[in-house]
Amino acid sequence: MVAPVFMMGLVLMTPRGIAQGEMGTEQPFESPSGRVIQKGRVQTEIGGWIQWATPEGEEVEDFSYSIPIGIIRYGWRDRLELRVGAQFAENLGEAESARAGLKWSIVPGPQRLQIAWISEIENRLNDVSLQTRAPTIHRMCASWTNEQRWSARGHWGLRWESDSTDMVVAGALAREVGWQGWTVYVEPIWRESTGGRIHVGGLLQIGEESQMDVGFQRDLNTGDFRFTFGYCRNLWQAETAKETSKQSQR
Numbered sequence: 001m002v003a004p005v006f007m008m009g010l011v012l013m014t015p016r017g018i019a020q021g022e023m024g025t026e027q028p029f030e031s032p033s034g035r036v037i038q039k040g041r042v043q044t045e046i047g048g049w050i051q052w053a054t055p056e057g058e059e060v061e062d063f064s065y066s067i068p069i070g071i072i073r074y075g076w077r078d079r080l081e082l083r084v085g086a087q088f089a090e091n092l093g094e095a096e097s098a099r100a101g102l103k104w105s106i107v108p109g110p111q112r113l114q115i116a117w118i119s120e121i122e123n124r125l126n127d128v129s130l131q132t133r134a135p136t137i138h139r140m141c142a143s144w145t146n147e148q149r150w151s152a153r154g155h156w157g158l159r160w161e162s163d164s165t166d167m168v169v170a171g172a173l174a175r176e177v178g179w180q181g182w183t184v185y186v187e188p189i190w191r192e193s194t195g196g197r198i199h200v201g202g203l204l205q206i207g208e209e210s211q212m213d214v215g216f217q218r219d220l221n222t223g224d225f226r227f228t229f230g231y232c233r234n235l236w237q238a239e240t241a242k243e244t245s246k247q248s249q250r
Contacts, residue, residue: 027070027230028201028213030170030189031155034114034143036105037075046070047230049217070230079105083120097124099137115142133162149176167192172199181205185215196220201228209234 026032027045037043050065071085086098101120107113118139137159145151152171159166174185187199201215210233217226 025211025232027211027232028199028203028215028228029153029155029172029185029187030168030199031153031172031187032103032116032118032139032141033153034105034107034116034141036079036103036116037073037081039075039078041075042235043073043232044070044235045073045230045232047213047228049226049228051224051226073103079108083118097122099123101137112147113142113144115140117141135159135161165192174203194219194221199228 025043025045027047047070048065052062071083074082076082081103082100083103084098084100087096099120099122101118103116103118105114105116107115118137118141120137121134122137123134137157139155139157141153141155143151143153154171155169157168159168168189168191170187170189172185172187174183176183182202182204184202185200189197189199191197197217197219199215199217201213203211203213205211210231212232213228213230215228217228218224219226
């Protein structure tokens, strides 16, 4: 199957240059940022969704939710970050899952264009077996900014299991509105297994160390509706990261 071509979206940076840029957040988008976490810095991104859907052939609407712990990202090297994450439930009563991996900066430094590669391994916490190959997820992501009101990001990913693969292509388009730190966005998403979705919403930069977001998704094939939410924060940064941040502001 040939994936449809989506535009590379735009994701805004605030006038102080931190929204989606210096923080390099991946929430709330399907498309990860092309930036890696600075060496010595720790950043958490949490979020989830609530969905109302009508299963095929049924008239009663079904309710499901996901409240992942998200990811904890640590700047291990100048161009490499370590990532761990978990998800409590994909649907009511479903088993938990966890993942771990690396993110490598292909185009490093403060350039406007950032490109990175992500590789992760994922498994159900109650279904760990030495005889079963754990799924792996590989993603190429890119982001760009003009250091004013606009920036762009795009994403191609592949989930590889023992007997199947699932490809995803996504992009995001956003713009800052007003001077209160708000950004609105729209993100088309196409997944080989489920088809297309549209994701719209807004995110708010809170100070220089945190960000919150809310959004809505609509499945283009079934019409299912999903409400999304998330929060990101820098928990701690080593002295090397602090010095790097100070030098970049001079």
